[in-house]
Amino acid sequence: MSQILIVEDEPRIAAFVAKGLRAAGFTTLVESSGEAAVELALGEQIDLVVLDVGLPGIDGFEVLARLRGQGATMPVIMLTARSSVADRVQGLQSGADDYVPKPFAFEELLARIQLRLRTEGVPDPSLVLSHGDLSLDLRTRRADVAGRSVDLTAREFTLAEMFLRNPGMVLSREQLLSGAWGYDFDPGSNVVDVYVRYLRRKLGAERFETVRGMGYRLVSPS
Template sequence: MSQVLIIEDEPRIASFIAKGLRAAGFTTLVEPSGEAGVQLAVSEPVDLVLLDVGLPDIDGFEVLARLRGQGVTVPVIMLTARSSVADRVAGLQSGADDYVPKPFAFEELLARIHLRLRPEPAGDPAGVLTHRDLSLDLRTRRANVGGRSVDLTGREFTLAEVFLRNPGQVLSREQLLSGAWGYDFDPGSNVVDVYVRYLRRKLGADYFETVRGMGYRLA
């Protein structure tokens, strides 16, 4: 049973999340203080951290920096009313695995938690996915192609991970949405096509084949 640490100073929100997670089969720890939250994440067997940005003592970005600085590698999902692009980028670049703006639907949050807690591929103790000369380090969230390190956003990395977990398989847009976003977008959305273009630009166009009428495939 996975344990989730909720670092959130708003009692109503913390209680709402904790109750929903327990109903979904998780155990939870709730801490309203950033300082104490860091200590819990270091000392307790935590599998994932839900981290509010606006905390009363130190903000969530500082909490995240301390966690990563002390070797805490578990997934961190940031929860915040700050939804600007600059804040999202700051969170992801600081080592967050996902960034969920408030208000949010609990079903979406739960889907993202399940996505982050998926087991690593069998026989891959190092946590590195490889295909041809492309590799993704699931622990450091870094991509490497042809010996060259490539910076990917959190969403780009997650989409690339879905492809590398299913090499040679044709993946529909719906499958890619579910795998990389953890929930369904408007079926008319072109978000998958946009992010595949980003991956082609950064990792190489020849990796990602378009299969007309069906979706995409990692070549």
């Protein structure tokens, strides 16, 4: 069982990520201080680090630099509210393996973690989700419909992934909001309906069935 270190000083986000990862079968450690995180990561058996940039004391970039400077090779996925290209480049050039901007959807973070932890050279069929002639490749983040490649935005892809992980099951708007918009979702928003329309337009209207008063489900085209 892989152990993941979550370095995040916002308790709400740290708890949200830790709870989701434990539900997915991982063990977790949580640290809010950059200095303490470096010590913990070097002293424990850590398989992956989820690292926030905006930490008190030393920031995430410095934490990463110290880890790599002392020979730590575990994958590091950085979280940040900073969305500029310069910040992303700085993180990747400092030795980060991936970069996820806030607010993020847990399903996307989980997919990125699973990708980084998979055994090198061993194909993982769970990285390609299929239902009928619709498939999603979690490595390339691309959709394929009847042999035709379709571009999806990050949010569209996350919603589509939730449907393909639960074919034939009714997913409520609250489930879809929580999964795709994460800790930052507004339960009164109609954004799910808007994005389901986008998916219908791109992947086929007949695939996404409205279940009145309940939500939506993915079905096989007739």
